[in-house]
Amino acid sequence: MHPLxxxxxxxVNFLQEFNAxxxxxxxxxxTGLGQLVQHMAVSKTIPYNEIPHFPLSTVESHKGQLIxxxxxxxPIVAMQGRFHYYEGYSMQQITFPIRVMxxxxxxxxxxxxxxxxxxxxxxxxxxxxxxxxxxxxxxxxLRGLNSPVFGARFPDMSMPYDxxxxxxxxxxxxxxxxxxxxxxxxxxxxPNLETRAEYRFLRLIGADMVGMSxxxxxxxxxQIKLPCAxxxxxxxxxxxxxxxxxxxxxxxxxxxxxxxxxxxxFVEVVKQL
Ligand code: HPA
Numbered sequence: 001m002h003p004l005x006x007x008x009x010x011x012v013n014f015l016q017e018f019n020a021x022x023x024x025x026x027x028x029x030x031t032g033l034g035q036l037v038q039h040m041a042v043s044k045t046i047p048y049n050e051i052p053h054f055p056l057s058t059v060e061s062h063k064g065q066l067i068x069x070x071x072x073x074x075p076i077v078a079m080q081g082r083f084h085y086y087e088g089y090s091m092q093q094i095t096f097p098i099r100v101m102x103x104x105x106x107x108x109x110x111x112x113x114x115x116x117x118x119x120x121x122x123x124x125x126x127x128x129x130x131x132x133x134x135x136x137x138x139x140x141x142l143r144g145l146n147s148p149v150f151g152a153r154f155p156d157m158s159m160p161y162d163x164x165x166x167x168x169x170x171x172x173x174x175x176x177x178x179x180x181x182x183x184x185x186x187x188x189x190x191p192n193l194e195t196r197a198e199y200r201f202l203r204l205i206g207a208d209m210v211g212m213s214x215x216x217x218x219x220x221x222x223q224i225k226l227p228c229a230x231x232x233x234x235x236x237x238x239x240x241x242x243x244x245x246x247x248x249x250x251x252x253x254x255x256x257x258x259x260x261x262x263x264x265x266f267v268e269v270v271k272q273l
Contacts, residue, residue, distance in 0.1 A: 004099075008099050026110070027266065031213075035259040035263040042068070045066070055083050065081065066097070086212060092141055095219070106226070107273075109226050109229075113185075114255045115185060116210045119183060119203075130184070151223035162229055168269045169269055185209050194210060233262060
C-alpha cells in the first residue's frame, strides 16, 4: 500500500468515529471567506491538528478546522482555512484534505479564494467564477503518485472546472441580483505579491486574476474525478500602470465585505446538490 493511502485511511477512520462521514459536498473557504459557516447547521467541528496526518494551518487569518453539518438538507464538510505552498508544506500535504473528503464520500467540491484582479473590468469586491487556470506554482501534487489507486497518471485538464456547477453558481448569483463574471486564474507561489512587471506578464499570458491557492486542490480533484468549481473574490486591483501598495489586512477586509454575497451564492447551490 502506498504510504499516502494508509494516511488517508487513518484520517477517514478517525473522522468516521464522529459519524461525520455523511457529507456529500466539500467546501474550501479561502482567505477572509468564512461566513458560509453561519449558514450551516453544524454537527461537529474538528481542528486540523486533531486529524491524523493533517498539516497544521500556520496562517493567522485561517482558522484551521473541518466543519461538518448541513445546509438545507445537504450534508456538507467545510474546510475553514486551507493550506498554502508558501507556508512550507509539500503539494501532497496541501491536497491531502481533498483526498480525505473524497474518501469520506463527497461528490462535489466548491472552493473560494482571494485574488488580485488584473482584468481592468474587475473591481475590488467582485466575484469571479474560474473557467480555467494557469499553474505557475512549483512542484505538483501528483508528482510521484504513480499508483492507479490515485487515479490517472496523466489526468486530462481540458475542462478542469465543472460546467454544471459553474452554471449553477451563475444562476444562484443572478437570483440574488449579482452578475458573476468568469475568468482565468493564475496560481503563483507567493507569499509576496507581484511586481508591476509580473502583473504585466501574467496579463499577457492570459490570466485575469492571480492568487496563491486553489490550483493544487483542483489538480487533485481532477485526478480523483471530483467535479469542482471555484470562485475568486477580487481583493486588489492589479493595474501595472497604476499599482497601489496593498497589505494582507486590506485583502482580508475586502474579502470580508464580499463574503456575505459569496456565502449566499454557495448556500443556494449547495441546497440544490
Ligand atoms: N497576488 C497574489 N495573490 C493575491 C493577490 C495578488 O495580487 N491578492 C490576493 N491574493
